[in-house]
Amino acid sequence: xxxxxxxxxxxxxxxxxxxxxxxxxxxxxxxxxxxxxxxxxxxxxxxxxxxxxxxxxxxxxxxxxxxxxxxxxxxxxxxxxxxxxxxxxxxxxxxxxxxxxxxxxxxxxxxxxxxxxxxxxxxxxxxxxxxxxxxxxxxxxxxxxxxxxxxxxxxxxxxxxxxxxxxxxxxxxxxxxxxxxxxxxxxxxxxxxxxxxxxxxxxxxxxxxxxxxxxxxxxxxxxxxxxxxxxxxxxxxxxxxxxxxxxxxxxxxxxxxxxxxxxxxxxxxxxxxxxxxxxxxxxxxxxxxxxxxxxxxxxxxxx
Amino acid sequence: xxxxxxxxxxxxxxxxxxxxxxxxxxxxxxxxxxxxxxxxxxxxxxxxxxxxxxxxxxxxxxxxxxxxxxxxxxxxxxxxxxxxxxxxxxxxxxxxxxxxxxxxxxxxxxxxxxxxxxxxxxxxxxxxxxxxxxxxxxxxxxxxxxxxxxxxxxxxxxxxxxxxxxxxxxxxxxxxxxxxxxxxxxxxxxxxxxxxxxxxxxxxxxxxxxxxxxxxxxxxxxxxxxxxxxxxxxxxxxxxxxxxxxxxxxxxxxxxxxxxxxxxxxxxxxxxxxxxxxxxx
Numbered sequence: 001x002x003x004x005x006x007x008x009x010x011x012x013x014x015x016x017x018x019x020x021x022x023x024x025x026x027x028x029x030x031x032x033x034x035x036x037x038x039x040x041x042x043x044x045x046x047x048x049x050x051x052x053x054x055x056x057x058x059x060x061x062x063x064x065x066x067x068x069x070x071x072x073x074x075x076x077x078x079x080x081x082x083x084x085x086x087x088x089x090x091x092x093x094x095x096x097x098x099x100x101x102x103x104x105x106x107x108x109x110x111x112x113x114x115x116x117x118x119x120x121x122x123x124x125x126x127x128x129x130x131x132x133x134x135x136x137x138x139x140x141x142x143x144x145x146x147x148x149x150x151x152x153x154x155x156x157x158x159x160x161x162x163x164x165x166x167x168x169x170x171x172x173x174x175x176x177x178x179x180x181x182x183x184x185x186x187x188x189x190x191x192x193x194x195x196x197x198x199x200x201x202x203x204x205x206x207x208x209x210x211x212x213x214x215x216x217x218x219x220x221x222x223x224x225x226x227x228x229x230x231x232x233x234x235x236x237x238x239x240x241x242x243x244x245x246x247x248x249x250x251x252x253x254x255x256x257x258x259x260x261x262x263x264x265x266x267x268x269x270x271x272x273x274x275x276x277x278x279x280x281x282x283x284x285x286x287x288x289x290x291x292x293x294x295x296x297x298x299x300x301x302x303x
Numbered sequence: 304x305x306x307x308x309x310x311x312x313x314x315x316x317x318x319x320x321x322x323x324x325x326x327x328x329x330x331x332x333x334x335x336x337x338x339x340x341x342x343x344x345x346x347x348x349x350x351x352x353x354x355x356x357x358x359x360x361x362x363x364x365x366x367x368x369x370x371x372x373x374x375x376x377x378x379x380x381x382x383x384x385x386x387x388x389x390x391x392x393x394x395x396x397x398x399x400x401x402x403x404x405x406x407x408x409x410x411x412x413x414x415x416x417x418x419x420x421x422x423x424x425x426x427x428x429x430x431x432x433x434x435x436x437x438x439x440x441x442x443x444x445x446x447x448x449x450x451x452x453x454x455x456x457x458x459x460x461x462x463x464x465x466x467x468x469x470x471x472x473x474x475x476x477x478x479x480x481x482x483x484x485x486x487x488x489x490x491x492x493x494x495x496x497x498x499x500x501x502x503x504x505x506x507x508x509x510x511x512x513x514x515x516x517x518x519x520x521x522x523x524x525x526x527x528x529x530x531x532x533x534x535x536x537x538x539x540x541x542x543x544x545x546x547x548x549x550x551x552x553x554x555x556x557x558x559x560x561x562x563x564x565x566x567x568x569x570x571x572x573x574x575x576x577x578x579x580x581x582x583x584x
Contacts, residue, residue, distance in 0.1 A: 021485075021486040021487075022401045022407065023401075025397050025398075025401055025486075026398060026401045026410070029398050029457055032457065033413075033417055033420060033454075033458070036428065036454045037416070037419075037420050037423060037428065037458075038416070040427070040432060041423075041428060044429075044430055044431060056430070099323075100324070100327055103323055103324055106317070106320055114324055116567075117331050118327065118328070118331055119566075119570070120331070120563065121331065122577065123563055123566035124515070125514070125532050125559065125562070126517065127515075127517050127535055127536050127555075127558065128515075128532075128535070128555045128558050131535060131536075131551060131554075131555040132335075132337070132552075132555060135337070135338075135341065135548060135551065136337055136354065141350075141353075145354070176331070176334065180331065181577060184578070185578060237424055240517040240518065243536060244517075244535075244536055247540055258424075262426075262522070265429070265430060271430060274430070277426075278424070278427045278429070279427065281424045281427065282423075282424055282426075282427045285422055285423075285424050289422050
């Protein structure tokens with residue numbers, strides 16, 4: 001497959017050049033990837049074992065930075081928030097996405113237009129989304145004023161400045177942004193389902209909801225896996241949205257690990273601990289990525 | 304499909320389906336509508352009305368002021384995005400070509416390493432990258448951001464082209480090789496002409512990613528070199544002075560319009576990029 005065919009008219013020098021050309025073309029990217037991805041991860045790992053603060057130093061302190069994280073209340077808030085945010089964001093986006101996809105799959109008029117509307121938030125930057133939702137949920141001037149004007153006197157909605165509720169505001173904005181994309185993934189999956197199966201089940205007297213729940217959706221398991229992967233990945237990396245909506249506040253009630261990492265590494269001069277938190281984020285990504293890739297590769301082998 | 308049998312009538316359940324779909328449309332549209340309405344209001348209008356009231360006086364003052372504030376950063380984003388998109392797409396195309404048509408020992412391993420790059424949480428490389436940019440004298444410059452976006456965009460751009468080129472019959476390339484065509488001739492004459500859709504997908508994906516980036520912008524560029532996302536965030540989250548929500552919303556619209564426009568004009572490629580980028584081959 002990659003045998004080099006002798007070129008009859010080429011001189012030996014040119015021939016050799018041709019043979020090396022592919023490697024030469026790829027070489028700069030290889031170097032950049034090996035350094036920029038893998039060497040830098042190693043470097044960050046090394047930093048996480050040092051006492052680096054405002055500037056890097058290489059006094060090794062073992063796992064001390066990880067223990068400091070363990071003892072850091074703010075890190076626990078960020079981690080707990082990630083579990084709440086990630087769980088709700090993934091769950092609600094999947095439910096909304098599946099529901100809209102199934103409904104859109106019923107030979108709907110103007111389907112193209114509706115799809116476009118559902119998906120457009122995905123084109124926006126998280127900062128724009130955050131700015132918009134920060135205004136929509138503004139306590140006093142946003143949603144609560146609207147509902148009061150519409151006759152719901154006494155309605156208040158102050159979650160954005162409520163320590164215990166603020167993370168749910170981030171969930172709302174994130175679901176708004178990503179659920180249309182999940183819808184598109186499932187709609188594409190639904191279009192690949194053999195229609196004759198549905199018709200056969202209908203002839204057998206099964207109702208449409210039963211057919212979807214028992215036959216169609218189970219056959220879309222790979223789409224569920226992919227969607228889960230994507231959403232989990234977005235959740236772990238979530239940073240912009242929190243920065244725009246709350247900057248982690250009030251206090252640090254809406255911190256996520258990515259916000260924690262940024263704040264400790266670049267504002268508070270805690271490079272060692274910041275690096276340790278980055279390593280834990282990488283670990284979280286690997287924890288969902290490795291089983292996924294493993295099952296993907298195994299699935300491919302069966303084909 | 305003109306048969307009436309295939310077009311179900313308006314049964315109650317279909318009415319319900321349409322109701323849910325239209326309601327969902329409104330939910331997705333409301334934030335955009337509110338942004339637009341607010342951006343055209345005067346501050347007094349904002350205080351007296353609510354999110355969905357129409358502006359009493361249609362005022363473009365918010366837009367004028369927002370543009371004056373973020374104009375420089377808007378052009379920064381252009382100066383970052385355009386070269387970064389072009390370079391990362393071109394390099395990605397060549398990489399994909401090598402990884403599919405000129406495989407050599409170790410090239411598959413390299414592809415695997417690259418794939419992982421698509422999932423990499425950038426937090427794990429931010430510090431070393433900022434040290435390097437500092438050493439190169441590129442800290443706080445738009446050129447530095449171009450470099451960063453090219454490097455960390457390569458994984459995706461290579462993936463797009465590699466996945467397309469593995470579907471191209473290798474016989475095509477072999478035949479060209481027998482005719483004496485060289486590496487670049489084959490690429491330019493045989494593969495590139497059929498790559499237009501992939502180039503579109505890749506360019507749109509990269510454009511959206513880089514234009515919307517905040518993390519790299521906020522870490523690697525401050526002050527005059529910051530991209531529009533960082534400038535918008537600073538504007539909105541500044542605590543000094545009276546909050547001017549019309550200016551905030553107009554600035555948010557200015558930051559969002561380029562990618563929104565691309566989405567409206569080339570939605571098909573946008574979605575294909577999302578799914579190809581998300582569900583890695």
